[in-house]
Amino acid sequence: QVQLAESGGGLVQTGGSLRLSCAASGRTFSSYVMAWFRQVPGKERDFVAAISTSGIMTSYTDSVKGRFTISRDNAKNTVYLQMNSLKPEDTAVYYCAARRYGSRWSVAAEYEYWGQGTQVTVSS
Numbered sequence: 001q002v003q004l005a006e007s008g009g010g011l012v013q014t015g016g017s018l019r020l021s022c023a024a025s026g027r028t029f030s031s032y033v034m035a036w037f038r039q040v041p042g043k044e045r046d047f048v049a050a051i052s053t054s055g056i057m058t059s060y061t062d063s064v065k066g067r068f069t070i071s072r073d074n075a076k077n078t079v080y081l082q083m084n085s086l087k088p089e090d091t092a093v094y095y096c097a098a099r100r101y102g103s104r105w106s107v108a109a110e111y112e113y114w115g116q117g118t119q120v121t122v123s124s
Contacts, residue, residue, distance in 0.1 A: 002026045002113040004096045009118030012086055016122070020081040022096030022115055030054075030074040033099050036081045037108055038092035038120075045095065047106035049081060059105050063089075086122045093117040 003025040012018055020036070035050035049060045049070040058070055069082040079096060097111035104110055 002029070002032065002098050004098060004113055004115035006094065006096050006115045006118040009094060009120045011121045011123065013123050014087060016086050017082070017084045018086065018120060020083065020094055020096075020118060020120075022079045022081075024077045024079070024098065026077070029077040031100055032113075033105060034070075034072055034079040035097045035099075035105060035111065036070060036079075037095045037097055038090075039095065039117075040092045045108045046092075047108065048094070050105035051079065061106070083120070086120075088122045088124045091120060091122050093119050 005023050006020060008018060008020040030053055033050060033052060036048040037045045038048050039045040047061050048064055049068055051058050051070045051072050055072045067085045072079040095117045096115040098113040099111045102110045
């Protein structure tokens with residue numbers, strides 16, 4: 001069982017930066033692929049970024065490549081999402097997710113555990 005808690009969301013102007021954190025409970029954090037998804041009202045939860053158990057491999061959706069960076073600290077049971085050059089279209093609730101099995105990192109339905117989400121609002 002893994003419990004996830006996101007933090008770091010807020011209101012920022014276009015072009016600004018935010019750093020999201022996701023703290024995980026449990027002793028097996030390093031066994032989980034970790035990811036960030038985002039969701040706006042009335043739409044599906046979309047993949048943003050994912051990182052392998054070791055942190056060596058990462059994956060991003062095209063719209064955030066070059067602006068967002070996912071990282072993890074297995075000693076602190078925490079995964080991060082550094083978001084730079086934010087745009088109004090990045091406005092969403094951001095969710096942290098964890099999975100142990102499977103290779104389709106962008107498929108939300110295959111993640112086992114989810115946090116409660118943190119709101120990110122980018123003003124124009």
